[in-house]
Amino acid sequence: QVQLVESGGGLVQAGGSLRLSCAASGRTFSRYTMAWFRQAPGKEREFVARISWSGGRTLPFYADFVRGRFTISRDNAKNTVYLQMNSLQPEDTADYYCAADDSNGSNSPLGYHYWGQGTQVTVSS
Numbered sequence: 001q002v003q004l005v006e007s008g009g010g011l012v013q014a015g016g017s018l019r020l021s022c023a024a025s026g027r028t029f030s031r032y033t034m035a036w037f038r039q040a041p042g043k044e045r046e047f048v049a050r051i052s053w054s055g056g057r058t059l060p061f062y063a064d065f066v067r068g069r070f071t072i073s074r075d076n077a078k079n080t081v082y083l084q085m086n087s088l089q090p091e092d093t094a095d096y097y098c099a100a101d102d103s104n105g106s107n108s109p110l111g112y113h114y115w116g117q118g119t120q121v122t123v124s125s
Contacts, residue, residue, distance in 0.1 A: 002026045002114040004098045009119030012088055016123070020083040022098030022116055033105040034074055034081040035112060038094035038121075045097070047107040049083060061105070088123045095120050 008020040022034065035050035049072040052059040060072050071084040081098065096119050099112035106112065 002032065002100050004100060004114055004116035006096065006098045006116045006119040009096060009121045011122045011124065014089055014123055014125050016088050017084070017086045018088065018121060020085065020096055020098075020119060020121075022081045022083075024079045024081070024098075024100060026079070028102075029079040030076040032100045032102050034072075035099045035101075035105075036072065036081075036083045037097045037099060037109055038092075039097065039118075040094040043094075045109050047109075048096070050105050050107070051081060052105050059105075061107075063107070085121075088121075090123045090125045093121060093123050 003025040004022055006020060006022045008018060012018055030053045033050055033052045036048040037045050038048050039045040047063050049062045049070060051072045051074050058074060069087045074081045098116040100114040101112045
């Protein structure tokens with residue numbers, strides 16, 4: 001069983017930055033693929049980024065819309081995954097969710113067994 005707790009959301013002006021954190025419980029954090037998804041009002045949950053750990057290396061992967069603005073990272077010693085978001089735009093406004101799974105990684109919400117409660121990000125124009 002893995003429990004995930006997100007933090008770091010808030011209100012920011014367009015062009016600003018936020019850093020989201022997701023703290024995970026459990027002793028085998030490094031074997032999990034960690035991901036961030038987001039869901040705007042009235043829209044489906046969409047993939048943002050994911051990161052795996054293999055052979056001592058992190059393996060990040062991003063949605064196309066990230067376009068170099070976001071960076072996902074993980075600290076296995078702290079059981080935490082981060083999402084640094086720069087150059088935020090109003091269209092980035094959404095609830096952001098952390099997810100985990102011990103599979104090889106997926107861009108679909110269906111590929112993740114564990115979810116956090118979400119943290120709200122609002123970007124004003």
